[in-house]
Amino acid sequence: MSRIKxxxxxxxxxxxxxxxxxxxxxxxxDHVELxxxxxxxxxxxxxxxxxxxxxxxxxxxxxxxxxTVEVGAPIIEYDTDPTAGELPASPVETPAAAPASAEAPxxxxxxxGYGPRQGTATxxxxxxxxxxxVVAxxxxxxVVAxxxxVVxxxxxxPVAAHVLAKPPVRKLAKDLGVSLAGLVGTGPQGSITREDVxxxxxxxxxxxxxxxxxxGGETRIPIKGVRKLTAANMVQSAFTAPHxxxxxxxxxxxxxxxxxxLKAKREWRDVRISPLLLVMKAATAALKRHPMVNSxxxxxxxxxxxxxxxxxxxxxxTPRGLIVPNIKDAGxxxxxxxxxxxxxxxxxxRDGKTSPADMTGGTFTITNVGVYGxxxxxxxxxxxxxxxxxxxxxxxxxxxxxxKVKPRQVTTxxxxxxxxxxxxxxxxxxxxxxxxxxxxxxxxxxxx
Amino acid sequence: xxxxxxxxxxxxxxxxxxxxxxxVQLLTPEGDRVEHPEYSVxxxxxxxRSLYRDLVTVRRLxxxxxxxxxxxxxxxxxxxxxxxxxxxxxxxALRPQDMAFPTYREHGxxxxxxxxxxxxxxxxxxxxxxxWDPNEFKFNMYTIVIGAQTLHAAGYAMGIQNDGAVGxxxxxxxxxxxxxxxxxxxxxxxxxxxxxxxxxxxxxxCQNNQYAISEPVARQTxxxxxxxxxxxxxxxxxxxxxDVLAVYAVTKAAMDNARRGNGPTMIEAYTYRMAPHTTSxxxxxYRQSAEVEEWKAKDPIARLGAxxxxxxxxxxxxxxDVEKQAxxxxxxxxERVLSLPNPAPESMFDHVYAGGSHHLxxxxxxxxxxxxxxxxxxx
Numbered sequence: 133m134s135r136i137k138x139x140x141x142x143x144x145x146x147x148x149x150x151x152x153x154x155x156x157x158x159x160x161x162d163h164v165e166l167x168x169x170x171x172x173x174x175x176x177x178x179x180x181x182x183x184x185x186x187x188x189x190x191x192x193x194x195x196x197x198x199x200t201v202e203v204g205a206p207i208i209e210y211d212t213d214p215t216a217g218e219l220p221a222s223p224v225e226t227p228a229a230a231p232a233s234a235e236a237p238x239x240x241x242x243x244x245g246y247g248p249r250q251g252t253a254t255x256x257x258x259x260x261x262x263x264x265x266v267v268a269x270x271x272x273x274x275v276v277a278x279x280x281x282v283v284x285x286x287x288x289x290p291v292a293a294h295v296l297a298k299p300p301v302r303k304l305a306k307d308l309g310v311s312l313a314g315l316v317g318t319g320p321q322g323s324i325t326r327e328d329v330x331x332x333x334x335x336x337x338x339x340x341x342x343x344x345x346x347x348g349g350e351t352r353i354p355i356k357g358v359r360k361l362t363a364a365n366m367v368q369s370a371f372t373a374p375h376x377x378x379x380x381x382x383x384x385x386x387x388x389x390x391x392x393x394l395k396a397k398r399e400w401r402d403v404r405i406s407p408l409l410l411v412m413k414a415a416t417a418a419l420k421r422h423p424m425v426n427s428x429x430x431x432x433x434x435x436x437x438x439x440x441x442x443x444x445x446x447x448x449x450t451p452r453g454l455i456v457p458n459i460k461d462a463g464x465x466x467x468x469x470x471x472x473x474x475x476x477x478x479x480x481x482r483d484g485k486t487s488p489a490d491m492t493g494g495t496f497t498i499t500n501v502g503v504y505g506x507x508x509x510x511x512x513x514x515x516x517x518x519x520x521x522x523x524x525x526x527x528x529x530x531x532x533x534x535x536k537v538k539p540r541q542v543t544t545x546x547x548x549x550x551x552x553x554x555x556x557x558x559x560x561x562x563x564x565x566x567x568x569x570x571x572x573x574x575x576x577x578x579x580x
Numbered sequence: 581x582x583x584x585x586x587x588x589x590x591x592x593x594x595x596x597x598x599x600x601x602x603x604v605q606l607l608t609p610e611g612d613r614v615e616h617p618e619y620s621v622x623x624x625x626x627x628x629r630s631l632y633r634d635l636v637t638v639r640r641l642x643x644x645x646x647x648x649x650x651x652x653x654x655x656x657x658x659x660x661x662x663x664x665x666x667x668x669x670x671x672x673a674l675r676p677q678d679m680a681f682p683t684y685r686e687h688g689x690x691x692x693x694x695x696x697x698x699x700x701x702x703x704x705x706x707x708x709x710x711x712w713d714p715n716e717f718k719f720n721m722y723t724i725v726i727g728a729q730t731l732h733a734a735g736y737a738m739g740i741q742n743d744g745a746v747g748x749x750x751x752x753x754x755x756x757x758x759x760x761x762x763x764x765x766x767x768x769x770x771x772x773x774x775x776x777x778x779x780x781x782x783x784x785x786c787q788n789n790q791y792a793i794s795e796p797v798a799r800q801t802x803x804x805x806x807x808x809x810x811x812x813x814x815x816x817x818x819x820x821x822x823d824v825l826a827v828y829a830v831t832k833a834a835m836d837n838a839r840r841g842n843g844p845t846m847i848e849a850y851t852y853r854m855a856p857h858t859t860s861x862x863x864x865x866y867r868q869s870a871e872v873e874e875w876k877a878k879d880p881i882a883r884l885g886a887x888x889x890x891x892x893x894x895x896x897x898x899x900x901d902v903e904k905q906a907x908x909x910x911x912x913x914x915e916r917v918l919s920l921p922n923p924a925p926e927s928m929f930d931h932v933y934a935g936g937s938h939h940l941x942x943x944x945x946x947x948x949x950x951x952x953x954x955x956x957x958x959x
Contacts, residue, residue, distance in 0.1 A: 142652020145860035167647045178862030185651040 135213040137186050138206040145177040149334075152200045153207070154179060162190045163214075170208060173201075188212035295432050296323035302432070305329045307492050309361060309515060311368045313431060333361075358453035369513045373429065373550040377510040378559055382567040383531050384410075385541040390573050403471045407543075408446075408500050411523050412470055414569035416442050416463045417580060419496060422562045426495050428516045429552055436553055445497035445514060446474065448481040456514055457486045458494035498523060508546035518553045521566065522546035543570075603818040603850050606825040609878045611886025619829040625893050631672065631824055632888060633902050635664045635881045638688040640906035641697050642855075644914055645687075645704070649859045653917060654704045658685045662822075662854030665880030666787045668692055669827025670849070673835060674755060676718065679740075681733035681756045684722040685787075689757065693719050697909070701917045708923060709931075727765035730756045730784065734771035737780035737838075746781045751839035753781040755831070761792025763808070764800050772812040772844070781838035783831065784809070784846040787821060789853035794866035809846035821851030822880040852878070925951060 141151055151173040158170045167183040170190075174180075188210035195201055295312045297305070301324055305312050310332045317324040355363065387410050395405050419426045419442050427438040444462035448455055457480070459465070459473045480486050497520045501509050508524035524544040531540035547563045554562075569576040604619050623631070642660050649657040660667060667688025674680060674693065682689055691697055695717050702708035703722060714720040723729035733756030745752040762768050763786055775782045788805055790797050797805070809816025819830040827849055834845035852875040856863050863872075888894035929944040 140652065142650070143655075144650065146656055167644075177860050178856070178864075180650060180859075182650045183647040185653075 135188075135211055135216060136191065136209060137188070137212055138209045139185055141173070141201050141203050141205055141207050142182075143203045144173065144175050144180055144182075148175045148177065148203060150200055150202050151175040153195050153197050155197050156193055157181070158184075158190050158208075160190050160193060164188060164190060164210070186210045186212055189214040296321055297325075297432075298323070301326055301329060306516070307488065308333050309365055309492070311364075311372070311515060313372065314368060358455065362454050365515050366512050369515045372431075372515075373513050373518075374552060375510075375513060375548050376551045376554075376556065376559065377546055377548045378556075378563055379508060379544055379546050380563050380567045381542060381544045382571050383533065383540045384526060384543050384570045385533075387570045387573050388526065388541050400468075403468065404475050405471060406474075407502075407526055408498070408523065409467070409471055409474060410570060410573060411498060411500075411521070411566070412444060412446075412459075412462065412474065413467055414566045414573070414576075415496060415498060415521060416444060416465075416470075417569055417576065418562055418565040420463060421565055421580065422558060424558060425519045425549065425554060425562050427518050427553055428495070429518070429550060439495045441495070443493050443495045445494035445517070446477060447497060447499035448478065450481050450484060450486075455481060455486055455491060456494060456497055457481055457490040458497075460493070496520070502526065502543065508544040510546055511548050513548060513550055517550075519547060519549040519559070519562070522548075545570075603820045603848075604826045604830050605820040605823050606829060607823045607883055607887055609822070609883050611883045611890055613825075613887060616826070616829075619826065619833060621825050621829045623825070625891075628884075628888060628893060629898065631668065631828075632881070632884050632894070633905070634668045634672070634688075634692055635824060635884060636902050637906040637909055638664050638668060638691050639881065640903075640910050641691070641913055642687060644910040645701070646855070646859060648914060648917055649704075654701070654859075655706045656858055656860060657704055658858045659853075659855035660685055660687055662852045662875065662880070663787055663789055664688055665824035665884075666821035666827055666849040666851045669824040670755065670757075670785055670831045670847075673828045673831035675753075675835070675839075677745075677750075677752045678835060678839075679714075679718050679720070679733075679736055679752070679754045681720045681729040681736070681754065682722055683726075683729065683757050683759065683762070684724050685759075686722070686757050690719060693717060695719060697913055698916050698920075701913075702920055705917060705920055707920050727758055727762035727767035730758055730762070730768045730771035732756075733782055734774045734780060737775060737782040737844075738778050741778065741780055746839060747841040749836070749840065751781065751841065753783065753835045753838035755783045755785050755835065757785050757787065759792065760786060760788040760790065760797045760800065760805060761795065762786075763805050764792070769812075772809070772814075772846070775844040776813040779841075779843040781841065782844045783834045783838055784844065785831065786846065786848045788848050788850050789821075790851075791853060791857070791863075791867065793857045793861065794863075796867075804848065806846055806848035809844075812844075812846075814844040814846065816846040816848065818848045818850055821849030822878045822883070824880060824884055851880075 143149075144151060152175075154172040154174050156171050158164055158168070164170060164184045164187065166185070166187050169181040170184045171182050172179060173182055190208060191211050192209035194205070194207050194209070201207060295315075296317060296319075297312050302312065304326060305315075305324070308329060310329050312324055312329075315324050315328050315332055316322075318328055319325040384407070388407060391405050391407065391410060394400050423438055423440070424436075426442055427436050430437050441461045442463035443458040443460050445456045445458040448457065457477050459470070459477060462470060462473070465473060477486075477490075480490070494514055494517055497511075497514050497517055499509070499511050499520060500523050501511075502523050502525035505525050507527075509522045511520045511522045513520050522545065524546070526541050526543040528539050529542040530537050531542055532538075533540055545563060545566060547559060547566075549559045549562075569580075604616055605614060606616060606619065606621060607613055639661065645654065645657045646659055648654045663685070667686060668691075671680075671686075671689035671692030674689075680686070680689055680693065687697065687700065690699065699712050699717075700710065700722055703710040710721045712719075712721070720729060720732060723732070733754050737754040740746055740752045740754070756771070758768055768784075772784065774780070775784070786805055788797060792800060801808070804818060806816035806818040817830060817834075819826050821827060830847055834847055837843070837845060852872075854872065854875065885894065885899070926944050926948050929940045929947070932940055
């Protein structure tokens with residue numbers, strides 16, 4: 133028995149492959165009792181405190197907080213007999229880790245329930261034979277500036293004419309925002325399995341020493357989490373759906389005045405009213421007139437799916453990055469209900485509490501770039517949607533109104549659409565309708 | 581006296597005390613002893629102290645198991661924190677001839693049956709499939725499939741009826757444990773249909789710990805769970821699941837009723853799971869800390885401790901000794917868990933058929949030969 137013991141990160145929740153060190157509750161030199169909490173680790177399932185498996189003095193912490201560590205990697209080292217004087221030169225003994233952690237290197241980065249991936253078990257090493265390929269060499273002092281491997285977005289595979297995947301897997305992929313077209317299937321007949329989908333999502337986890345490293349005037353930020361997902365979505369969308377963008381500059385003075393009148397009403401005094409709300413109403417109204425815009429391209433089924441409901445996505449900048457929660461069935465909401473839904477959506481996003489369900493199933497999206505003072509943009513379609521509207525800043529500009537140049541409230545709309553589904557004519561009519569609504573909402577409401 | 585009045589109106593469904601459910605209670609959260617017209621206990625001082633010792637030990641062993649899982653020594657652990665009284669009360673009310681059908685959380689019942697607490701750890705460590713003889717301990721295998729054990733229990737109860745082992749004060753009876761989540765399962769409802777139809781000697785013991793993993797009980801039922809029994813045609817009763825005395829009294833009465841041939845009873849032990857559903861669960865995602873705090877005030881151990889203290893039945897020496905002994909048991913448990921032997925890989929062929937089969941023998945031989953090709957393969 134060696135007096136030096138290392139503790140490896142165990143599988144904390146039935147099939148997890150990694151965990152993030154949130155904070156150390158002990159430091160080097162501390163005397164630690166059995167079951168004394170030593171570290172807080174967050175996994176995909178929960179944040180938990182790990183109780184110490186040994187009694188002894190901490191001699192080494194292998195990872196800094198906020199580092200993602202693979203299951204099976206040593207995280208802490210103890211001297212279990214610190215009173216015995218100088219350390220003998222005996223080899224470090226690591227505990228017989230839980231069965232799961234010993235198998236860690238062979239695992240796919242997915243949750244339990246589906247077993248190890250089939251057909252890849254070519255390694256024939258005994259349990260406990262080869263050490264786990266941990267992210268940092270355990271021997272030297274704590275890692276300080278391990279070069280973070282830069283993870284690039286997955287290469288976008290050419291769209292396969294026919295992707296094999298079972299319906300639950302398709303749904304899973306859709307829910308997680310993964311394009312089946314970009315995956316290589318490992319199931320029977322090359323079909324895509326749950327594991328493949330999970331692996332595609334979990335890929336950023338491979339960038340293990342997660343930290344910003346600044347060297348020689350360059351800052352290297354690991355691509356992970358929301359950034360990684362956003363990048364994958366954007367690349368996938370940009371290179372699968374041929375985008376066309378059209379612009380329309382309009383005078384929204386009447387629309388803004390209509391909002392002001394509404395604001396002045398007693399029963400609306402507590403409601404947050406913004407021009408975005410008017411754009412949302414305009415979009416849902418215009419989508420009713422042009423249902424083909426509210427559709428998606430199902431490559432696998434070779435079908436265009438036209439939706440009779442509008443799940444209206446609102447692009448939101450949050451501390452976690454860009455997210456696009458959507459308001460379910462926004463087309464059926466009254467103006468007042470829409471206002472409340474927007475307030476809720478913004479509050480939830482700001483608090484970082486937007487659920488995955490809120491972010492899936494969107495059918496049309498509005499990105500309100502005007503809040504940053506820019507005129508408009510050429511937005512990229514969220515995967516699975518056929519059109520997205522950029523709403524620019526409203527500025528007072530010189531505008532010809534009733535034959536005279538007058539200062540008017542003017543804004544520019546930018547509409548990107550999927551040219552596979554939407555021809556120039558349809559896209560133009562749709563955009564013109566939104567413009568007409570914003571210029572004169574009352575007439576549009578009566579006339580449409 | 582308010583507590584007493586509350587307890588008295590046990591058959592009503594209306595709540596009279598600001599959201600508090602009505603249930604049989606003999607010991608208030610503050611540790612005051614109250615009476616109930618139908619249920620009572622007469623424990624000696626030593627028995628009361630041993631109940632306390634069981635509660636504390638069961639909690640301590642549970643904490644050790646949770647630590648072992650966090651240290652990678654168990655694949656999973658389903659904790660019982662908060663449900664000690666429901667389990668110890670029910671377990672202590674059983675007689676040696678009674679048969680218990682647990683879920684995967686009945687560590688407290690197991691302990692009170694006098695079984696070595698190490699028994700289920702092979703299952704949670706993944707070195708066996710739960711390798712004990714249910715007949716030896718009158719304690720069935722831990723059942724992972726939600727509610728399935730109630731069917732086994734109903735069948736077993738019909739079996740002892742056929743054996744003629746029911747009908748007097750020394751008859752046999754069966755207790756089936758399940759949770760509020762399982763009450764929504766077809767299995768549980770089917771077993772109640774059969775138990776009622778055959779008037780079987782069975783007690784359906786539901787620990788309503790308020791959550792089916794993340795689903796609150798209010799979303800599963802419109803009536804208090806114990807009232808469902810009425811629809812099946814046997815009595816249902818709700819008991820304060822954090823009151824070990826009341827749980828004991830109600831369970832004992834129901835088991836005695838069953839063993840005398842008077843048919844099934846459903847008991848709803850109204851309690852709260854203070855810990856996660858299992859070590860893989862994060863309860864902060866679906867419940868408020870205020871709710872957890874509220875239940876902390878109803879802690880089953882604290883109330884019995886307060887009662888013992890008030891009655892002068894426990895002093896510092898006793899309390900310290902209970903803690904110490906529980907710690908000794910926990911350390912012993914830890915050491916024995918860590919030294920549980922790993923099974924030989926080929927043992928997976930051993931228990932497929934009681935009498936074996938030549939097919940499996942051939943597969944075993946092939947597997948052993950394959951294993952031997954590994955570097956250092958000893959088999």
